[in-house]
Amino acid sequence: MAESLVASLPAMVIALIIIGITWAVAKGASRISARIIGKTELRPSLRNLVDTLVRLGVWLGGAMIAAIVVFPDFSPTSLIAGLGIGAVAIGFAFQDFFENFLAGVMIMLRDKMQIGDVIKSGDIHGKVEFISLRESHIRAFSGELHVLPNSMLFKDPVEVVTDLEERRFEVVIGVSYDTDLDDADAVIRKAVGSVDLVSKDKDIQVLADTFNSSSVDFVVRWWAASSGPDAVMNRDQVVRAIKRGLDEAGIEIPFPYITHTFKESVPMAEGIREAA
Template identity: 65%
Template sequence: MSNPTAGASGETYDQTVNTLATLQDQLVGMAEGFVRALPNMVIALVILLITWIVAKFAMRIADRLVGSTEIRPSLKNLIDTVVKLVIWLVGLMIALIVVMPGMTPASLVAGLGIGAVAIGFAFQDIFENFLAGVLIMLREKMRIGDIIECEGIKGKVEHITLRETYVRKLSGEVTLVPNAMLFKNPVEILTDETQRRHEVVAGVSYDTDLDHAAEVIRKAVEGVEGIDADKGVDVFATTFNSSSVDFKVRWWAGSKPRDMWVSTDKVVRAIKRGLDDAGIEIPFPYITHTFKERVPMGNAPGEAK
């Protein structure tokens, strides 16, 4: 009479032996495949090393060619990045084809296209900033060194990359601004020109000859060092204020923020000095009280007469 337990144990033993044999065959196959692919992997590493060397020399050549021209620094950075990116893409494609001989350039490009769509959805913000960085570098305005203001951020553009722009605030801090923000929102470039117009308000008393006051203010401002008198000084009477007639004074000076503060300081001092010398009053605010009934001016009840 046969033993059922012994038969089941024998089948389990045979299955275990077959599994171990299959696993051993797979490991041997993988090891043989790795050994066969080892020369190709070494060649791929050599190709990557050559790609690194070629990219390094290509950037030096590009820097020399671009350095002899009056190209903008931001556009120079874009050319360096594109040259490096193209060389590395070609080198990586060649290395992949060497490691996987069955892969063709067409299949690799097709795979990259499908992968690019998937990556594009996953990293939409990153690619948005990348494309915005390219467009910012291509456009002529907003050069490195300009003072800009955008969405409450005001400072000097120090560096532009394909991802973000480094803006040094006037108080010294640096702000990393995403390129998409600078591309999609209005950007005010304060130093697009070397000069811009500044203005200040000056008030004189109501009993002043306004023509005389305007001439005094104009001569005072024209004598200030650092302003461009050739572009003219504007003095406009603009407002009947509570205690003065106000003039808006406009002049041209340097476009940098410090130039604005320095020239404004000199202009205010010159206007004050000129009006004082001419005997023209710069009034304090006056308050007039009106009463419906007559206010007695005599002694209050109970006081001694």
């Protein structure tokens, strides 16, 4: 064994040199592909996919050459035969890895959910910061970073909030039953339209929706920017404007009348005392 180890040292040294050359070639190929892709209009996720595939191809070729140097009997044909024999075992052992890998490729290829988009998936709500072949990073608005396996984002429903530049917002507001609904409609519509962050290109909807316990409820809908600070501040400004407009018009926003049921604890305590 010692003689065999000493005899194989030159081949191992050459293999290590080949691995070092492979690392340098992979790095250079990545830079060249980045320059070429930089002149195109490919999405950031596709650029990341091309860069990963280039480096992966170089590393596979270098590893193959190094393996042939160390094991002269090794050949691509024997590698394919070995993979055929162990394909089932490898598939079970690395099922999650291959699932996330393929899901990552599909996510990078599709047009939706790109880096920079705001998405919702289950309890996750935040901005896409990074997409790799195995996992994606979602930054919540409260600062936390969610690292999700790509299979989750590929199989579960994903709501892309920023797919369009503008999206519709809505809020529910109630007015008292003695209010003229047409007057309330006009006041609310004027208040929403006075907010600068509300889109002026799309209609504002003020829809009488429900006879509630103490009010007639309106569903108020408007369009505004789907991302950035305006997406957060426009609702605040709209609610303030509606409240201010209704107050100035003398229209009441009622609150539900809540009744509380109290048990007569004193007589019950006396009955228990007498029974004792």
